[in-house]
Amino acid sequence: MIETIRTVAVLGASGTVGSLSGGLMAQNGLKVYFLSRTQQGSERGLQKAISQARSEMIARNVICGDYEYLLKEAVAEADWVVEAIAEDIGIKQRMHEQVEAYKRPQTIVSSTTSSLPLSALVQGRSAGFKKNFLSTHFYNPPGRMSACEVTGIEETDPAVIDFMRGFLTNRLCRVVIPVKNIPAFAGNRIGFVLFGRITLLAREFGVEMMDYLIGPYTGRLMAPLATLDLVGLDIHKAIINSLDEHTNDAMHSWLAMPGYINTMIQRNLLGRKTGGGFYKKLESGKYVFLDPVSCDYIPAIEPHVAFVEKAKHFIRMGMYKEAFEVILSAQGREAEVVKDILCAYVAYSYSLVGEVTDSRAGIQGIDDVMSYGFNWAAPSVIVEVLGGANAAAQLLGKKGFEVPPALKAGLKSHFSVINSGKYFVAK
Amino acid sequence: MGGYQTDFARNWARENKHIAAMMREAYQGSIESTKLDAGDIKAAFIGNFAGELYCTQGHLGAFFVDFDPRFVGLPTMRFEAACASGAIASLSAMAHIQAGIHDLVCVIGVELMKTVDSAKGGDFLGTAAWYEKECVGIEFPFPKLFGRLGDEYDKRYGLDNKYLARIAEINYSNAKHNPNAQTRDWFMNLEHACVTGKYNSVISGRIKVTDCSQITDGAVCLYLASETYAAKYAKQRGLALKDIPCILGWGHTTAPMEFARKIADSADGEYVLPMTRKAITDAYQRAGIKDCWELDAIETHDCFTTSEYMAIDHFGLTRPGRSWEAIENGVIEINGKLPINASGGLIGCGHPVGATGVRQLLDAYKQVAGTAGDYQVPNAKRVATLNIGGSATTNVSFIVGVGING
Numbered sequence: 001m002i003e004t005i006r007t008v009a010v011l012g013a014s015g016t017v018g019s020l021s022g023g024l025m026a027q028n029g030l031k032v033y034f035l036s037r038t039q040q041g042s043e044r045g046l047q048k049a050i051s052q053a054r055s056e057m058i059a060r061n062v063i064c065g066d067y068e069y070l071l072k073e074a075v076a077e078a079d080w081v082v083e084a085i086a087e088d089i090g091i092k093q094r095m096h097e098q099v100e101a102y103k104r105p106q107t108i109v110s111s112t113t114s115s116l117p118l119s120a121l122v123q124g125r126s127a128g129f130k131k132n133f134l135s136t137h138f139y140n141p142p143g144r145m146s147a148c149e150v151t152g153i154e155e156t157d158p159a160v161i162d163f164m165r166g167f168l169t170n171r172l173c174r175v176v177i178p179v180k181n182i183p184a185f186a187g188n189r190i191g192f193v194l195f196g197r198i199t200l201l202a203r204e205f206g207v208e209m210m211d212y213l214i215g216p217y218t219g220r221l222m223a224p225l226a227t228l229d230l231v232g233l234d235i236h237k238a239i240i241n242s243l244d245e246h247t248n249d250a251m252h253s254w255l256a257m258p259g260y261i262n263t264m265i266q267r268n269l270l271g272r273k274t275g276g277g278f279y280k281k282l283e284s285g286k287y288v289f290l291d292p293v294s295c296d297y298i299p300a301i302e303p304h305v306a307f308v309e310k311a312k313h314f315i316r317m318g319m320y321k322e323a324f325e326v327i328l329s330a331q332g333r334e335a336e337v338v339k340d341i342l343c344a345y346v347a348y349s350y351s352l353v354g355e356v357t358d359s360r361a362g363i364q365g366i367d368d369v370m371s372y373g374f375n376w377a378a379p380s381v382i383v384e385v386l387g388g389a390n391a392a393a394q395l396l397g398k399k400g401f402e403v404p405p406a407l408k409a410g411l412k413s414h415f416s417v418i419n420s421g422k423y424f425v426a427k
Numbered sequence: 428m429g430g431y432q433t434d435f436a437r438n439w440a441r442e443n444k445h446i447a448a449m450m451r452e453a454y455q456g457s458i459e460s461t462k463l464d465a466g467d468i469k470a471a472f473i474g475n476f477a478g479e480l481y482c483t484q485g486h487l488g489a490f491f492v493d494f495d496p497r498f499v500g501l502p503t504m505r506f507e508a509a510c511a512s513g514a515i516a517s518l519s520a521m522a523h524i525q526a527g528i529h530d531l532v533c534v535i536g537v538e539l540m541k542t543v544d545s546a547k548g549g550d551f552l553g554t555a556a557w558y559e560k561e562c563v564g565i566e567f568p569f570p571k572l573f574g575r576l577g578d579e580y581d582k583r584y585g586l587d588n589k590y591l592a593r594i595a596e597i598n599y600s601n602a603k604h605n606p607n608a609q610t611r612d613w614f615m616n617l618e619h620a621c622v623t624g625k626y627n628s629v630i631s632g633r634i635k636v637t638d639c640s641q642i643t644d645g646a647v648c649l650y651l652a653s654e655t656y657a658a659k660y661a662k663q664r665g666l667a668l669k670d671i672p673c674i675l676g677w678g679h680t681t682a683p684m685e686f687a688r689k690i691a692d693s694a695d696g697e698y699v700l701p702m703t704r705k706a707i708t709d710a711y712q713r714a715g716i717k718d719c720w721e722l723d724a725i726e727t728h729d730c731f732t733t734s735e736y737m738a739i740d741h742f743g744l745t746r747p748g749r750s751w752e753a754i755e756n757g758v759i760e761i762n763g764k765l766p767i768n769a770s771g772g773l774i775g776c777g778h779p780v781g782a783t784g785v786r787q788l789l790d791a792y793k794q795v796a797g798t799a800g801d802y803q804v805p806n807a808k809r810v811a812t813l814n815i816g817g818s819a820t821t822n823v824s825f826i827v828g829v830g831i832n833g
Contacts, residue, residue: 027614053614054626060618143612173603173612318448418456422434426443 001132001159002079002106005167009033009078011071011085011095013064014041016048017112018084021138023049026061028171033074034064042066052143067098075102082136083121084112087238092121100129108160110136114185115242119153130155134164137185138174139373147373148174149185175372177365179356183246184239186356187369190349191376192239197254197344198224199261201337207278208289212303213334214341216425217312217323219377219385225278229271233264249355250402251348260292267295305334316426320417323424324385328395342382343399346392349379350404353411363406364413371415377423378415383407385417428463428531428660428671429796430649430789431456435609435777439644440541446482447490450537453648454494457533463650463660465495469529471503474516474536475781480551482539491535509555510730511816512536513647513784514823518679520651530656536785537646548642552780555817557684567630570639572686572818573731574632579690579699580736581633584748588633591732592620593754595637595774598729601761602771604801609643609777638732640772645779647786669830672795675809676714676826678706686818697747704741706822707813714826716809719743719765722826723807724794726787728815729772738813739767761804769794769802784814784823791827 010022013034026032026049034042034049042064050056065074075081081099085091092111099109105128111121114137122133134152139145148168152161161178168174179185184192202210202225211223220227228236237257244255264270264277269290271277278290280297288297307330314323327338349366357365367378377385386392389410393403431453439449450473458465471491479485488503506516513536520532540548545567552569553562562568580586599615602608620637623629627636652660657671682689682702689700698704711718719725719742727742729735739750744758744765753759759767770776770790773783791810793799804810809828815821 050626055614055616055619056624056626057616057619057622058614146612316443316445316448318444318451416459418452418459419434421444421448421452422437422442425441 001157001163002108005030005079005108005171007031007033007078008080008082009035009074010082011035011067011099012083013045014038015045015084016140017138018082019045019048020052020141020143021082021084021112022062023052023058024142024172026058027053028173030061032062033070033078034062035067035070035074037066039064039066052141071098072102075099075107076104078103078107081107081109082112083109087113087116089116089120092116093123096122096125096129100125106132108132108134108164110134110164112136112138114149114188115183115239117183117246118151118181122153127155131157132160134161135181136164136168139187145373145375146173146175147177147187147369148172149177149179149187149369149373151179151181151185153181175368177369178358178361179365180358182356183242186352186366187373188239189243189247189352189356190345190366190370191374192236192243193251193254193348194341194345195224195228195236196240196256197341199228199258200254200256203258203260203292205337206289206301207292208301209303211278213305213308213338215308216427217308217315218338218342219382219423221375221423221425229277229279231271232273233261233270233277237261237265250351251344258292260295263295264290307335312426315424318421320421320424321385328386339395340399342386343396343401346379346382346386346407347396347401347404350407350411351402353404353406362413363411367413367415371420371423375423377420378413380411380413381415381417381420381423428650428652428657429457429461429792429798430647431460432607432647432786432789433645434607435643435645435779436607436611437644438541439539446478446484446487446537446539447493449539449644449646450487450490450535450648451494453535453537453646454491454533457648457650461650463531466497467531467656468498468501468533468650469531470501470520470523471498471533471535472516472520473503473505474513474534474785475505476507476509476512476538477551477554477780478539480554481542481548487537491533507781508821509816510728510778510780511784511814511821511823512781513786514788514812514814514825515784515821517651517785517788517825518677518823521674521677524651524653527653530653532651533648534651534785535646535648536782538779538781539644540642540779541644552642556686560685569818570630570634570731571632573733574634575686575690576699576731576737576818577633577733580733580748583699586736587751589621590751590754591633591638591736592617594729594732594735595620597760598735598768598772598774601769601802602775605771605776606800608771608775609641610771610775634731634733640730640774640778643777643779645777645782645786647782647789649785649789649792672792672827672829674825675828676710676712676716678709678713678822678824680706680709680822682820682822684817684820689819698741700737700741700819703737703813703815703819703822706824707742707811710811710824710826714809714828716826719811722765722809722811724769724804724810725765725767725813726770726790726810727767727772727813728783728787729768729774730778730815732774734815734819735767735772735774737819742811742813761802766804769799769804771802784812787812787814788825788827791825795827795829
């Protein structure tokens with residue numbers, strides 16, 4: 001096994017994940033090859049990395065090139081090869097075949113995918129390759145999101161995983177979450193199941209109202225449908241489909257893709273990258289919102305629901321528990337939707353302890369990935385603002401959710417309301 | 428008696444939070460971390476520079492009584508001395524203890540600053556100087572004033588900007604180990620700090636972006652207690668009184684407001700800012716120490732690299748004008764003979780103006796209590812602070828120690 005990492009080859013450095021994670025490595029003093037299909041693409045990636053670091057100095061640690069001319073040399077020199085190319089099994093398999101031809105035996109290879117089955121990516125590769133292969137799933141943008149999920153395949157040498165966990169933590173300042181090798185890992189599994197539920201509910205309540213009800217005041221920096229606009233509806237669909245194919249649990253029905261999302265994708269309403277998704281910004285600076293029924297954009301309704309406004313006031317004053325008391329005591333269908341989503345988040349997160357993360361880690365790993373990867377208040381913090389494990393369990397029961405054993409056990413982490421105030425935004 | 432600092436990387440304005448929310452979080456965090464009985468708190472002292480300007484809110488002491496039903500009726504008060512507001516609040520709290528008025532008091536330093544853009548914020552900060560004489564029509568007056576401090580050093584003793592860049596690099600490097608530091612995830616190296624470019628533009632004269640501390644939102648809450656209370660607290664927890672950190676000495680001076688006058692007044696002296704030097708030596712005298720070499724660490728006011736450069740010789744690490752020696756020899760580094768700003772200082776940790784002096788005092792406490800975590804200076808027993816307001820107009824130094832009480 002290698003003893004240290006000095007040189008990294010990032011494959012797919014023109015893309016967001018490759019360029020920004022590669023930039024992070026360059027910021028921390030590693031020599032990094034930025035490789036993509038074209039020299040220009042790699043150089044564009046470098047500009048993104050410079051913008052993230054806010055310093056041109058990192059360019060001194062970066063060599064840009066294309067696969068044709070530089071892949072062999074870069075991979076041969078690299079201690080670590082990071083594969084961040086298109087989310088396509090065939091393309092990834094062919095790339096890994098090339099990497100194996102050029103790399104040194106001990107060189108570590110990791111993929112940044114979270115949605116494709118890892119073992120399929122290295123089909124046909126040697127035992128030596130597989131021993132040094134793992135997944136390092138960086139959250140985006142890594143300059144602001146420090147979560148990184150790490151897992152291996154059956155053949156991965158546990159010492160390689162241990163080494164990379166230490167390296168990512170100490171050298172790249174990542175919050176490493178060891179996860180089980182099940183597609184979507186921990187963060188996307190929980191996050192996208194919730195997103196799936198919210199897109200279903202948006203048919204009934206409308207886009208603007210849904211983001212208003214499940215807005216930042218409920219413990220997230222960004223409202224959920226606005227987040228999906230940032231992620232891109234095409235990516236959302238790919239992750240939902242992958243979860244549908246590879247997982248089966250009590251929340252599976254929430255993975256149904258509502259028809260209007262397919263229509264949005266057909267019409268290229270993918271989100272910010274195509275100029276409109278759930279939200280569309282007009283030249284005037286005002287927003288219009290997608291109507292899930294007609295798939296046309298409709299003017300803002302500027303919702304105002306009394307319990308939401310009252311809860312936001314308490315959040316603004318830093319009185320988080322009082323805000324959630326308001327939510328819990330509120331009546332009506334809007335209040336029930338908010339409680340439903342909060343309960344689903346808690347129930348699903350706690351139910352996955354031991355399935356997506358090691359049970360010995362308790363709720364810590366899931367808390368970490370939701371906080372540092374999604375910028376959501378950790379599930380254990382939501383339990384705290386709901387009044388503690390017993391109160392949360394009662395609420396879950398009342399709302400028809402099974403109470404997970406991990407919640408009954410009262411599992412906690414190093415997160416608390418005191419150190420999680422930033423996730424409760426008065427908007 | 429310990430306390431709590433909010434994460435200085437947070438943007439509370441973006442969270443749409445009221446300034447009282449910051450005070451509340453700092454207070455709640457401090458009670459959780461110190462395990463003090465809130466019912467023992469007898470008064471609250473709030474340090475804040477310009478709540479009225481940044482968030483249209485004054486009278487901050489009044490918010491304290493909302494944090495616990497038992498606080499209604501307590502005396503609370505707010506203190507302002509520009510960037511030294513936090514230290515002045517702490518000094519006044521200390522005086523109330525020394526006068527025998529109270530046994531346990533709460534000090535909160537707080538500032539909400541990201542409510543306005545940098546130009547407006549720079550103008551607000553100008554009120555910490557003589558606004559009419561030094562700030563009208565000047566964009567970012569303070570970088571200019573502290574640039575002139577560097578110019579004065581250059582004129583009297585010579586100053587190579589590479590030493591200023593190294594100060595920035597050290598502070599950013601230390602901040603990487605501080606989980607509450609504003610810049611802990613920011614990129615910095617010596618080359619970046621030395622070079623002028625798109626991401627390190629010149630603000631004024633020799634002052635580039637990397638020479639500046641960055642304003643931020645933050646609050647810090649700590650507690651000061653009488654010896655009687657500390658003895659009771661120690662006994663209840665099976666500790667010796669000498670293990671409870673205490674303020675060993677302090678110094679407090681005020682220089683003329685106008686920077687030009689300060690410089691003119693010191694023209695014939697060894698020290699560029701003699702009133703800053705006096706605050707430090709007064710603190711030494713009250714603490715019963717003869718010089719800086721009886722300290723284990725310093726938390727100084729590096730609002731700009733030039734102000735830390737000034738602090739190095741004013742604390743006495745070098746002869747006047749030779750601060751560069753302590754930088755070149757590694758004296759001020761975290762593993763050096765006398766580390767400066769293990770927390771990252773204002774440059775690395777961030778500078779929420781009214782909170783800074785309280786933050787420094789809390790960091791001094793953490794160092795001597797051995798609870799500074801990854802930025803702990805090994806075996807720190809005595810730590811000095813220097814908090815300055817305006818262009819070194821108000822100067823406050825504390826010396827905090829442990830293992831000295833009866």
